Amino acid sequence: MNNNKILMLSPLALAVSLSISASATAAEQNQVEEKVERIEVTSSRIKRTELEGVTNIQTISSADMVRSGFTNVYEALSSVTAANGQILGEVETGSYTPGAKELKLRGLGPEYTLILVNGKRLAYYPMPYGGQTNFVNLDMIPTAMVDRIDIQTGGASAIYGSDAMAGVVNIITKKGIDSHYVDAYYGQDTYGKGDKKGLTFVGGFQKDAFTFDYALEYKHTDPLLSGDRPIHDSVWDNPHPDARRDINRSITVYAQDTEYKNQYSDQYCNTEQNPHPRAVKHFIEFNGYGSSCGWDETSDKLLRNQSEAYSLYINSEYQLNEQHSLFANGFYIDQEKKGRRNALFWGNHPQLHGSAFWDPDIVNKDGGLGAPVYYMWRTVADEEYTPDGLGRTYNDTSLSFNVGIKGEIGDYYYSIGYSRANYDFNDRYLNHTNEANRLLKGEQYGEVNGLPVYRPNYELWFSPLTPDTYTQLADWATYDGNSFNNTFTADITGDLFELPAGPVAFSAYIEAMNEGTRATPDARIINKEFVGQTGVITEGERDRYAAALEFLIPVTEQFDVEAAIRYDHYDDITEVGGAPTYQLGFTYRPTDSLVLRSAYSTTFRGPSMSSVYQGFSGNYGAGNDRITADACAKLEKNGSVSGYVTDALTETCSDVDLSNSDMAVLQANFETASVGDPTLREETGNSFTAGFVYEYSENLSFNIDYYDITIKDKIKVLEAGSILHTMWECNQGILDGNSQLCKNTADRIKRYDENGKGIDRLGNTISGDAYTPHSIRQGYINASETQDGGIDLGFKGSYDSDFGTFRYKFEYNKVLKKKERIEASDPLLDMLDSQRNYDFNDTGNFSLTWQKEDTSISLLALYKGKMWNNAPYGEREKLPAWYRYNLTFGQFIGDKTRIIFSVKNLLNAMPPRDTTYRNYPFYSAGNYDSIGREFVLRMTYEF
CATH class of the missing domain: 2.40.170.20 (TonB-dependent receptor, beta-barrel domain)
Incomplete structure (x- = not known):
């Protein structure tokens, strides 16, 4: 051998x-x-x-x-x-x-x-x-x-x-x-x-x-x-000394103006009449959540x-x-x-899932009946709707x-060839639909304090889901994509002539390429028919040509x-x-x-093809809205701010952080969108x-x-945080507010009005915190x-x-x-x-x-x-x-x-x-x- x-x-x-x-x-x-x-x-x-x-x-x-x-x-x-x-x-x-x-x-x-x-x-x-x-x-x-x-x-x-x-x-x-x-x-x-x-x-x-x-x-x-590794199979593995090691609020009805924010856990969470295979009732002191319903979701995450x-x-x-x-x-x-699809949330969140509603049956903090429900949150594990527990x-x-x-x-080597590369892609996962929101809330019973009144079926909400149930509340979202290149090449290499130290070698090469790409999401993603989803649309094609020479000289x-x-x-x-x-x-x-x-x-x-031919790329983000945060600081100092409705600004400023005198902080949640730019160099x-x-x-x-x-x-993408900061500098006079830069930046930011209303990219009326940004248009530069x-x-x-x-x-x-x-x-x-x-x-x-x-x-x-x-x-x-x-x-x-x-x-x-x-x-x-x-x-x- x-x-x-x-x-x-x-x-x-x-x-x-x-x-x-x-x-x-x-x-x-x-x-x-x-x-x-x-x-x-x-x-x-x-x-x-x-x-x-x-x-x-x-x-x-x-x-x-x-x-x-x-x-x-x-x-x-x-x-x-x-x-x-x-x-x-x-x-x-x-x-x-x-x-x-x-x-x-x-x-x-x-x-x-x-x-x-x-x-x-x-x-x-x-x-x-x-x-x-x-x-x-x-x-x-x-x-x-x-x-x-x-x-x-x-x-x-x-x-x-x-x-x-x-x-x-x-x-x-x-x-x-x-x-x-x-x-x-x-x-x-x-x-x-x-x-x-x-x-x-x-x-x-x-x-x-x-x-x-x-x-x-x-x-x-x-x-x-994650549950397959001891390092992260439980919430108790959280290494942070100040971590809250609470079981998740997997099934939540979150109300305001109540003694505790979580509602209906006592009545419906894994009861004898309404059993759930994983959920347990537990009490969370933090943030006034109170009696809660859920399980430890740490072990459910994807590792590979x-x-x-x-x-x-x-x-x-x-x-x-x-x-x-x-x-x-x-x-x-x-x-x-x-x-893993991982946490699939069904419910209605003001920022992503629609608007809040009034529940006439909740006991409020004054002892009476009726309180606003800010959102309903329902974690759906992949194993609830797939036999193998893998939902994507x-x-x-x-x-x-x-x-x-x-x-x-002769003494030359040559090659002439044609090559093609093609890639097809499909991504499929279950997602909550906006239509499900309407089914969950049921019939509307008028309005209270400007909020629609609903009596959702909370027993169903806290129950384990069946195939019949989730098909009413969600649907399969899909992504399709393709990319390709077709290339013709020809090259020749060999020795040109002799020098005292040896032959001068060369290579000559030509190339012609046609390449294209396409990424197409489910139309319902772009049209916001799926809750909290956004996507990327890209489609384009281009030709490239090249010629090259190379020499090796002894x-x-x-x-x-x-x-x-x-x-x-x-x-x-x-x-x-x-x-x-x-x-x-x-x-x-x-x-x-x-x-x-x-x-x-x-x-x-x-x-790149995506930076040029991208028709739309959406996301959800958060950042410090310093303009509104500064207005909050002035409101606290003076009691009013020119250009702002005091009551509306006061409500928005409830979450402002003024602990740093050099920079007020107000976290704003917004939708971002960017498109390709053919002027890129x-x-x-x-x-x-x-x-x-x-x-x-x-x-x-x-x-x-x-x-x-x-x-x-x-x-790079001109990101939302940079856009917000530039707008703040324009507002402060650090940059010339009349400059084209400041005008272009202002055009990129859309804010809620004094009534907390705005218009999204599809023309829909949306609600949020008054004066804060709801949409920011990013771009490539x-x-x-x-x-x-x-x-x-x-x-x-x-x-x-x-x-x-x-x-x-x-x-x-x-x-x-x-x-x-x-x-x-x-x-x-x-x-x-x-x-x-x-x-x-x-x-x-x-x-x-x-x-x-x-x-x-x-x-x-x-x-x-x-x-x-x-x-x-x-x-x-x-x-x-x-x-x-x-x-x-x-x-x-x-x-x-x-x-x-x-x-x-x-x-x-x-x-x-x-x-x-x-x-x-x-x-x-x-x-x-x-x-x-x-x-x-x-x-x-x-x-």
């Missing part, structure tokens, strides 16, 4: 590292070669003989993934030291993208990292990240087809065009497989939950001039809920979606003759995810393929210069037009063991890298690289700037002994610079140690593999540095660093069967305890996870 075989851990990997193939390489060097083999590397389109280029490339092979205990591409990329940015994640079920997984390199947004498969772009996730920008969903990349993943961190627009500002991830697929393999795995966590299973068939063959490779994959992952996926990968090539061949490759994946379903399908011809013409035998220039043109409704970028770099080899390298490049990113920037690689010996090498990335004219810099360092090597071979690898990232400005007129702020910076400033990993004959053991250590806790700004302290370890055992049985047992998160490390967190999951879900220890048993058989 080949002793190196076990180091791969998986025949599915089909990738041999340089260290593993050292003996084969030595043998080849003893032979006389007629032609030097050239290879392609990520960060350049020039075929070359040297692996090291002007920028640092990190590589994760499929064998590395198995050794590290990773079962998908996202897990592997999340382990990269450059992936230090805070993400949304699956816990954030209220986001627009809870069914997707994103990557943030260098703390920049996912939109700044270009994701490729074999150098080709993928289709974007149809729903925008945070409702604002496009990105690639890494959960829709089949694992079985991956041969290796190359990660270039830094700008690469001169090579790859738009989006390549923080880095490029190029996923290289398997090719030239000469056997067939079946691989199966099963896993479970340390708590007996979260089962994982997968089945894969991978293989290939060559017959005459035809080559064919395939990968079939099935994967299933069970869901995880259920996922089931099928995928197919095919690669084929037909050799027409010795110089030319036809090729076709691609993949298809169909994935269904199911998650995401169905995603993605197809990507590439066809063309490639070969040699100035001396030790000194090479690489230069690239690219021009991208956008044919759409924006004002971008054309965008040129360039890159200039060098490699210097003063000795055979040392390589010095550096590169400077300009970068750009065209406005492209984002521009530059990237500088410098470093070295030193090969101390054949078994040990070091690398250190410095990077500095600047992005200017960043597209080119404004902000970021500067990020730091170092990447690492070493790797091997050691042979009588006890076996040891291989090790260490990688570390330290952020040295992080600056930003939000608006163009703002100063550049140092955010590196700012308490607002929730990106990790240092990350690292270390892997160690021991192998002897047919047995191997691998250990991976993952490190994330200290992070701010959740205390108020100015009072935050750093949490401890977070360490996790993955352990993998590999054993071959004969030549064809291999068993692997992996333990992920060996020590069951939970996020650092943060006593400043009051809400689930009691830690920052964008920085940590509480998945904990998982076991996976895998078997592979070659046939």
